[in-house]
Amino acid sequence: MKVLFVIENYLPHIGGVEMVFKNLAEGLVKAGHTATILTHRLNGTTKEENLNGVKIKRVDCLDSRNLFTFLAIPAAISAAKDADIIHTTTFNGFLPAWIAAKVSGKPLVATIHEVWIGKWHEYGGKGTLNSLPYEIFERLIYALPAVDKYVAVSNSTRQQLLKIGKKNAVTIYNGLDYSHFNPKKYSAEKIRKKHSLQRNYVLLVYGRPGPSKGIEHAIAAMKEISAAIPSAKMMLILSKDRQYAKKYLQLLQLIKKLQLEDKIVNIPPAPHSQLPEYIKAADCVIVPSLSEGFGYTAAEASTMGKVVIASNTTSLPEVVSGKHILVQPADSHEIAAAVESAYKGGYHKTPPRKFTIRENVDSYVDTYLQLLRKQDSKGKRQKNE
Helix, strand or coil: EEEEEECCCCCCCCCHHHHHHHHHHHHHHHHHCCEEEEEECCCCCEEEECCCCCCEECCCCCHHHHHCCCCCCCCHHHHHHHCEEEEEEECCCHHHHHHHHHCCCCCCCECCCCCCCCCCCHHHCCCCHHHHHHHHHHHHHCCCCCCEEEEEHHHHEEEHHHCCCCCCEEECCCCEECCCCCCHCCCCHHHHCCCCCCECCCEEEECCCCCCCCCCHHHHHHHHHHHHCCCEEEEEECCEEEEEEEHHHHHHHHHHCCCCCEEEECCCCCCCHHHHHHHHHHEEEECCCCCCCCCHHHHHHHHHCEEEEEEEECCCHHHCCCCEECCCCHHHHHHHHHHHHHHHHCCCCEECCCCHHHHHHHHHHHHHHHHHHHHHHHHHHHHHH
């Protein structure tokens, strides 16, 4: 089976969505299928390469993922000729994938992480007026007909899709590389020593500083946490991608305003290979998101055996497991109280949840095969008629 992925970002760009498709594409190759990625070309990357068996084709679009929406259309149509399935996600890869599917007659699968219709003014961080174009664009995406299957990355997201009338939605959880996030492989001492945290109660907040991540509430909580736990310090590891530059600076200004420079260690973005070391070094991981489609940070920290303090919203209650405390989103006081409780050993403990790459890949393969059988059956009926 040949699968064409049309997605705006891929490696070397690193993020939750990129890891979803990296794991899936490489898993398909290992299972004997063919995976091709059509993505936008980042500065310093080649137009084509083969990475871990996955064919990557990059579209020149002035290093702009927004231009990819339109400039990728001819390449998507061409690549679709040699594909059995076309697979995309929101946002910028959706239109070229949809057009390629319509022109080629190939089944189209769309993985949906979150539905923000009606919420852009709240989660987008751009204000009501500036959020309007994004709101309109998302509504247009879901107005496009003939998407054969929507795949939600959590039951929370599936419910969001059902609310906007997408009854052909199924849940396939993202996969986690448990060999990479294996706590037995790492030591806490290296990172603690590097950042002079040997005697501290260490909190960790990491990920993209997008407006929906609620990181400002974790930072604000440090004022109360420090009063209750003088030894507490926070490691803050945030992406410096240019699309988050404004929010990143706002968070740094908040740290300065609250006079928390000696309580928060601002660490440059760590390579994915080093991330488990930082999780291992923490006593507690805070996931203060206002909204999450899946919640890799919660799943990773739970797998590493850390106490996880996560917002009680969207997918996070589905994903978090082990030692954890759920708090109301956007509430720094609840975060602070939860950290104090965790420090004293007061947390919930549930059996670990597993989200394996193997199960993720197998579920997608089953979905692809169902669509191909349906298409084949339809073609035979039309031929007989």
